[in-house]
Amino acid sequence: MTPVVPGQGGEAIGLAQVIGQCGRSKPDPRTPLAGLYLVGCDAGGVGSGTHQAVDSAFRVADMVLADTRG
DSSP, rough: OOOTTTTTOSSSSSOOOOTSSSSSGOOHHHHSTOOOOBOSTTOOOOOHHHHHHHHHHHHHHHHHHHHHHH
């Protein structure tokens, strides 16, 4: 993994987001692998920080329920 700040490690946001990867350009919470979803600030949420992560969790929970109910 490439450091975001010299001498520091880790990710800046999460799923290797780049400028422009927001709004409609965010990764889809549904992945090509059935039953695998992305959740958190990286996919499916709106807002910022913790609010965005929680919003994503609620949205993905609804997707999981819809997908498992048939």
